Amino acid sequence: MxxxxxxxxxxxxxxxxxxxxxxxxxxxxxxxxxxxxxxxxxxxxxxxxxxxxxxxREHAALRMARLVVGTGDEALDYLMHAEVVLRETDLPPAAAAGFAGAALERHLRQLVLQLRGDIEVDGKAAKLTRWADQLKKEGVFTAADVQLVANIQGYRDSAAHGWMERVSANDAAWVIENAREVVRRYPLAGRLSLVQARDAS
Incomplete structure (x- = not known):
């Protein structure tokens, strides 16, 4: 060779x-x-x-480079750290899934804020699906996007409420990968750019 x-x-x-x-x-x-x-x-x-x-991709030198340099995107950096928690610590996979879900929620909340200029607070729990629904109303998310986010929220909620046994390593990896896909598909940008990103995906 x-x-x-x-x-x-x-x-x-x-x-x-x-x-x-x-x-x-x-x-x-x-x-x-x-x-x-x-x-x-x-x-x-x-x-x-x-x-x-x-x-x-998991070579030690490349992992170290990602940690030091970062991706240039806050949400993607958080998801990278969630993957490190999953693969390189003894924490239960639910910890990585919960953190990844929180990173995605933050990203979606920022998208809504960017599109609308404010965030309505109505006393209801601000969950992932709330932001996904609002992004659908704004014409950014599709019904499939909303369903995907709802599935991610299911794992995130299990982690947040201490149901560690309900989140396997494969589940956590799925959450991280799909959260990463949503963030890449809908980066923080102007309204037109977000819609164009959706239509191109």
């Missing part, structure tokens, strides 16, 4: 190291890596990585 190809595919940060250390001659460093490794080698390694037991 070509060592250069293995390092490049299993540790994406290796490419950035090459970009810094190697001179840019006759094309890009990426093309030089491809030429050195051979196209067939890359195809074989790519197929292997799809079924690898551990994702390259």
């Amino acid at each position: 070509n060592l250069l190809a293995f390092l490049f595919l299993c540790h994406p940060g290796f490419f950035h190291i090459l970009c810094v250390l190697l001179p840019w001659r006759e094309g890009s460093v990426f093309s030089s890596v491809i030429q050195a490794a051979g196209d067939d080698e890359f195809r074989r390694l790519a197929a292997w990585l799809k079924s690898a037991p551990n994702s390259a």
Whole structure:
């Protein structure tokens, strides 16, 4: 197995190291890596990585980089920390699910505030579904989005009320991934941008 190809595919940060250390001659460093490794080698390694037991995304160096640098988005950073709680601590998965749900609720509340200019307080519990319903009224969320958020809220509520046994590691991972998808699909932006983001998804 070509060592250069293995390092490049299993540790994406290796490419950035090459970009810094190697001179840019006759094309890009990426093309030089491809030429050195051979196209067939890359195809074989790519197929292997799809079924690898551990994702390259979970490499210690990449995890540390995400923690130090962040994503540039507050909600995504919170969700990244929720994933760390899930994968790298002895806390029950419910803790990660609860934190991820709180991060999503904060994001949705900020979306409503951004769209409407204020947040109506009517004495009712401000749950995830309340913000999802308001975003649907504003023409941003779809019915499917509201249902997805309701499902996330179910796990978040189990965690918040101490039903730890009701949230498995797979459940918590599902909550984090779907909360991340909602945040990416509806970033904090202007009203038009939010609607366009929905229609493009």
